[in-house]
Amino acid sequence: MLAKRIIPCLDVKDGRTVKGVNFVDLRDAGDPVELAWNYSQQGADELVFLDITATVERRKTMVELVKAVARQINIPFTIGGGINEIADADALLNAGADKISINSAAVRNPALIDELARAFGVQFVVIAVDTRVIGDKNIVHLNGGRLPTEKQTLDWIIEAENRGAGEILLTSMDHDGTKAGFDNGLLKLVNDTVNIPVIASGGAGSVQHFVDVFQQTNVDAALAASVFHYGEILIPDLKSVLRENNIEVRV
């Protein structure tokens, strides 16, 4: 059976991880490659790097990071953050990235999804969607959830799939940081609507939250950051609980 994927997410700036990391056995907790290697050894199925570098040199630093990761890591990884054009994506692909994640650039220029899918194949194109409830509607937000758009979340996800998205990374900004569990209602709605893989993000605080999201929504993967970085959830423990709950995971 196809296994459900567990994905640690690393925030990177200027080639260094920026969120606090609390691993006892790391020499340098700010080194994304060492952290990535550690996660791959623990049994992570995939990694996501979100690059928040804002300098003019950003493409160069992203390419250097991707190359360093591809040299050392034997599992797939996605890189996102500031990818605005085909040339950005091309450079990252050739450096060894398996997928790229596009967020704001796709909302501002939806045809970018079509262009990327045509150039590199749908499997390369992850559309990241940050959503927040306004009134009774889920609305797509930009800038890490600060800037609301005109787009309703489900409509945008359907459009992205039709344009050539190969996967959806859906982050609930209402749940993100709360450690109160994933937004299972919205995730089930999205997962039942699209025919491409969905990664759940935002709200993981306990092992049970991962059990819940897979049992209640059937999403393909679940992503988290702080619970892994601070060692609150260890991936081998998480996977053994998932297995006890008859959720297929990679051993």
Add this chain to the structure above:
Amino acid sequence: MIGIIRYGAGNIFSLTAALERLGIAYGMVNTEADFEQFDRYIIPGVGHAGAAMNKLEQTGLVPKIKSLNKPTLGICVGMQLLTSHSEEGDANLLNLFPIKTLKFTSDGSFKVPHTGWNQVFPEKENPLFENIPAGSHFYFVHSYFIEYDQLYTLSSTSYINKFSASIWHGNFYGVQFHPEKSGTYGETLLKNFSKI
């Protein structure tokens, strides 16, 4: 030493990085004369099978590839090229295996592309899968699959239907998954191939 056949279809950085980590020597095959320097070959490939076949034909290496008698491993689309035909682009391929590459047809209960870690079950004894337990997970990402065939399927995986996770005929091998992204078992498979 492994010769990687270059024909412009997809990025090979991760593959060469994996070989370097494993200490497996490799070089590039760009012309017919280059084949002599190597004792085995890898045909990489991602993207569109029809487009990949066009690129391969433009290199002029097709007759040489078809005549190879040293161990040759196709990866992902590089494996699909070994079959007779792909529904992707309605393309005639190398026909080293008289079986077809077909499109997944989903009723909506399965997602396409088939993305992620799935279990691989050997159907035959072969050194390619030495020290890899039956049911080990490998990383797949593909929308087209090679039909299951009792004669040619070396290992199988089930997703929507049972298909060839790997094929084997004489000196030719193919794997649908990405060994360079499949953790330690993927690395074991690459090591095994380097010694076949």
